[in-house]
Amino acid sequence: MLLERVYDEDLAQAGYLIGCQARGEAIVVDARRDVDEYLALAERHGMRITHVTETHIHADYLSGTRELAEATGARIHVSGEGGKDWQYGFAAERLYDGDTIEIGNVTVRAVHTPGHTPEHLSFLITDGAFSDDPGYLLSGDFVFAGDVGRPDLLDEAAGEVDTRFEGARLLFAGLRDVLLALPDHVQIHPGHGAGSACGKALGALPSTTVGYERLNAWWAPYLRENDERGFVEELLGGQPDAHAYFARMKRQNKEGPRILGRSTPLPELSTEEVGASLDAEEIVFVDTRPHTEVHRGTVAGALHIPGPDKAATFGAWAYDPETESRPLVLLAPDQETAHRFRDHLMRVGIDEVAGYTTGLTGLPETVPSVITAEELEGFESALVLDVRNKGEHASGHIPGSRQLSAGRVLWHRDTLPEGPIVSYCQSGLRSSVAAAALRRAGHDVVELEGGYPAWFLTR
Numbered sequence: 001m002l003l004e005r006v007y008d009e010d011l012a013q014a015g016y017l018i019g020c021q022a023r024g025e026a027i028v029v030d031a032r033r034d035v036d037e038y039l040a041l042a043e044r045h046g047m048r049i050t051h052v053t054e055t056h057i058h059a060d061y062l063s064g065t066r067e068l069a070e071a072t073g074a075r076i077h078v079s080g081e082g083g084k085d086w087q088y089g090f091a092a093e094r095l096y097d098g099d100t101i102e103i104g105n106v107t108v109r110a111v112h113t114p115g116h117t118p119e120h121l122s123f124l125i126t127d128g129a130f131s132d133d134p135g136y137l138l139s140g141d142f143v144f145a146g147d148v149g150r151p152d153l154l155d156e157a158a159g160e161v162d163t164r165f166e167g168a169r170l171l172f173a174g175l176r177d178v179l180l181a182l183p184d185h186v187q188i189h190p191g192h193g194a195g196s197a198c199g200k201a202l203g204a205l206p207s208t209t210v211g212y213e214r215l216n217a218w219w220a221p222y223l224r225e226n227d228e229r230g231f232v233e234e235l236l237g238g239q240p241d242a243h244a245y246f247a248r249m250k251r252q253n254k255e256g257p258r259i260l261g262r263s264t265p266l267p268e269l270s271t272e273e274v275g276a277s278l279d280a281e282e283i284v285f286v287d288t289r290p291h292t293e294v295h296r297g298t299v300a301g302a303l304h305i306p307g308p309d310k311a312a313t314f315g316a317w318a319y320d321p322e323t324e325s326r327p328l329v330l331l332a333p334d335q336e337t338a339h340r341f342r343d344h345l346m347r348v349g350i351d352e353v354a355g356y357t358t359g360l361t362g363l364p365e366t367v368p369s370v371i372t373a374e375e376l377e378g379f380e381s382a383l384v385l386d387v388r389n390k391g392e393h394a395s396g397h398i399p400g401s402r403q404l405s406a407g408r409v410l411w412h413r414d415t416l417p418e419g420p421i422v423s424y425c426q427s428g429l430r431s432s433v434a435a436a437a438l439r440r441a442g443h444d445v446v447e448l449e450g451g452y453p454a455w456f457l458t459r
Contacts, residue, residue: 001106001127002026002045003136005189005206006037010312010344011061012196014206016138016189018125019047020104027051027103028074029123029138030191031064033257034343035071038064051101053077053108055140055191056120057086059153059246061312062257062349066090070259077101081112082119090256095121105129113142113178115171116149122178134182137210140191142171143179145203146217148235156242168232175223184211197240197407241389243407245316245348252349260351266330266338267355271362274329278364283329283354284319284440285363288341291432295447300366303328304436306429308337311344317407318437319350327352331360368435369446371422373455376448382419385409387434388426388452398424398455406434413441424448424455 002019017038019026026047028038031054042049049072052065056079069076080087080094095101097112105128113122122143125136141149151167187207194204214220222231269277277283278301285302287294288311294304305314319328328345330353332338338356345353371379376398384401386393393403404412406425421443425431428451435445448455 001125001129002047003125003189004041004045006032006041007193007206008032008061008312008347009195010310011347012193012202013061014189014191014193015064017041017049018103018106018108018138019045020106020129021045021047022129023104024048025050025103027053027101027106027108028068030054030058030140031068033062033064033067033260033346035064035068038068039071048072049074051075051077051103051108053095053101053123055079055122055138055142056117057088057250057253059249059253060192060197060243061347062249063253064257065092066256066259070261079110079112079119079121081121082114082117086117086119086254088256089254097121107134109134111178113139113174115151115167115169115174116141117154117167120149134186136187136189137179137182138189138191139179141199142174143188143213144190144192144199145188145205145208146213147199147202148175148217148219150199150235150239152236152239153242153246156246164236165232168235169228171235172223172228172231175219176226179210180214180223182210184209184214186210188213197243197246199239238391240391241405241408243316243405244411245320245407248320248322248349257349258351260346263339263342266335266342266353268335269329269355269357271357271359274357275363277329277354282326284324284326286328286330287436288331291429294432294436295368295370295449297360297365297367298436299360300364301440302436303440304432305341306433308340308344311341312347314433315345315350316348318410318433320410321350321352327354329354330356331358332356333358368432368439370449371446372449373458376422376455379422379446380420381422381446382417383421385416385421385423386425386452387423387430392426392452396452396456398452406430409434410437410441413438413443416443418444420444420446422446422448424451426451426453 015030076092095110101108107126123138124134152164387406
């Protein structure tokens with residue numbers, strides 16, 4: 001049996017290719033939308049991808065299940081669990097608790113593990129050439145290394161009301177009745193790693209075991225003592241901010257993301273072409289440089305999406321394809337880098353990229369407003385805006401500041417004042433992304449140079 005992890009550092013998301021070498025067939029679980037890596041991986045091992053599936057309706061990225069099936073002719077399987085409100089809206093074979101998919105000598109068994117979402121499945125993997133018993137669990141957002149999936153995202157991102165409490169109780173039951181019923185040697189391969197907003201204490205390890213989590217996870221004492229109430233309170237407390245784009249991901253993943261097919265090379269555009277398109281209001285310019293360079297001068301009205309390594313995350317904060325009709329033009333040193341940006345952006349459903357340009361010469365320039373911590377005290381602002389997460393704000397913040405994370409500001413503009421806003425984060429990076437998006441939307445934003453640490457050092 002072959003088990004390969006395909007990990008996206010940008011969104012801290014893991015997909016898996018499980019294959020049978022004897023048959024030369026493979027299944028992919030939780031694919032992202034830019035599918036070339038899965039195709040190359042299968043080719044390298046001499047395998048055909050014959051099945052694709054996913055653990056649940058994802059909120060943090062746009063699923064590549066349909067994209068990969070289109071590219072390979074593989075059969076699509078999705079959860080049929082969760083009730084009528086959580087059924088997928090596209091053609092696929094439905095999986096229910098106990099159903100199996102056979103890949104040569106490998107058996108993939110669906111296990112209904114609700115809590116993070118009502119329809120959530122985990123997959124028990126048995127290598128039939130080696131054992132009659134399962135040895136691996138692809139746990140999706142059910143169990144992570146050191147944590148479990150958060151049950152509050154349906155409230156935070158999908159418009160549900162107070163589903164978090166029932167979700168937390170279902171997770172408790174799943175840990176008790178499913179996970180801890182497995183032998184200690186079973187390896188757990190989760191859907192996310194450290195940095196994901198799908199949990200609050202995710203470990204950085206790529207995998208763990210049932211036995212290790214049974215002994216060491218934060219939730220283990222609550223299960224040993226059968227303390228459901230304590231587990232629920234601990235789980236729901238201190239969860240990180242849910243990014244606003246999660247709601248769009250939920251809707252699109254449920255109905256089925258648009259299939260893009262093979263991508264074509266992005267054209268390099270001259271600054272004269274870009275300038276003319278900006279004048280005609282036909283494009284949105286994206287400055288991709290570090291925020292320290294952007295602060296020395298950028299294109300008027302530009303978004304700031306640094307990358308490409310975190311372009312999906314920052315892009316989803318700064319650009320909403322449901323309300324924007326103009327395509328992006330990227331600042332990139334070469335076509336290869338521009339393509340990497342495009343791959344990251346399509347992971348969050350930002351599909352319209354018209355091309356790239358390599359420089360700024362001749363484009364309308366502006367210098368973003370920045371103030372120092374010393375200047376802040378005498379600055380008359382309508383709001384000091386902390387765009388860090390709730391936990392960071394609670395650990396220390398500028399007195400009188402309001403917390404609204406960078407991943408939510410663009411969707412809460414109606415709560416912001418008309419007067420000058422001073423924005424800050426920890427390093428200046430998140431603040432720069434949020435400030436550029438708000439300026440483009442018409443707000444007067446000044447960034448605090450050096451962020452919260454610079455202010456703290458003046459106390």
